[in-house]
Amino acid sequence: MYGGRKVLASTRGHGLSCGVRRFRMFTVPNLLSASRFPLAAAFLATEQTPVRVALIGAASLTDVLDGWLARRQQTTRLGALLDPIADKTFVLVAISAFLIGGQISALEYFVILLRDFATAIGFIVAYLLSGLDPKNFKARLSGKLVTVLQLATVLALVLHLSALRPLIWLVGAASVWAVIDYTLFLKRQRAQA
Numbered sequence: 001m002y003g004g005r006k007v008l009a010s011t012r013g014h015g016l017s018c019g020v021r022r023f024r025m026f027t028v029p030n031l032l033s034a035s036r037f038p039l040a041a042a043f044l045a046t047e048q049t050p051v052r053v054a055l056i057g058a059a060s061l062t063d064v065l066d067g068w069l070a071r072r073q074q075t076t077r078l079g080a081l082l083d084p085i086a087d088k089t090f091v092l093v094a095i096s097a098f099l100i101g102g103q104i105s106a107l108e109y110f111v112i113l114l115r116d117f118a119t120a121i122g123f124i125v126a127y128l129l130s131g132l133d134p135k136n137f138k139a140r141l142s143g144k145l146v147t148v149l150q151l152a153t154v155l156a157l158v159l160h161l162s163a164l165r166p167l168i169w170l171v172g173a174a175s176v177w178a179v180i181d182y183t184l185f186l187k188r189q190r191a192q193a
Contacts, residue, residue: 030079032066036086040093052158059090060151084139087147088116094154103157108168112153115146115175122182129190140185142178149174 036059043055063083070079092113099109110117149171156164 025076025078027069027076027079029066029070030076030082032062032069033079033082033086035062036090040090043090043094044097049158053155056094056151056155056158063087063147088119091147091150091154092116094157095150098154098157104168111168111172111175112150114172115143115178118175118179119143119182122179122186126186140178140181142174142181146171146174146178 039055039059039062043052046052046055063086066079066083070083095104095109095112098104099106104112149167153164153167153171155161156167
């Protein structure tokens with residue numbers, strides 16, 4: 001691609017940049033993130049333990065790979081939005097399946113998803129408050145830890161592990177930490193605005 005950037009810059013307003021922009025949507029990290037939606041649907045469609053374990057493994061692997069690739073200059077705005085939505089969708093669908101199946105109580109369901117509910121509220125608050133731009137939010141260690149613990153909890157549910165109950169409360173504790181961490185981050189960001 002000789003002079004690709006110059007061509008793109010000179011074609012603005014001629015309709016070609018739209019095609020290039022559309023192409024940028026279909027990056028490997030974005031496709032990996034999007035793959036978690038059908039994986040979530042497949043999780044609902046089966047109750048076979050080996051298949052569910054494989055789906056959790058695939059969802060986890062796509063999450064790691066899309067993050068790794070995105071950090072190597074393949075980031076897009078769509079990908080920054082798609083990745084966390086895909087993560088939360090997979091976890092929400094899987095945890096909801098166990099709630100509906102009676103393997104966890106409503107309280108345990110809300111403990112596992114506490115961070116996600118707080119994130120949704122935080123996004124709305126950030127959107128409404130001046131000086132905050134929800135598009136600038138970045139994943140933080142506390143949030144990544146909650147996601148890992150949520151996936152571990154889903155795996156424990158699939159495998160009927162005795163570590164399930166302690167894991168649920170560990171997710172809850174990590175979620176409280178994440179909520180506090182993100183709240184302080186937002187407070188600092190608003191103070192700088």
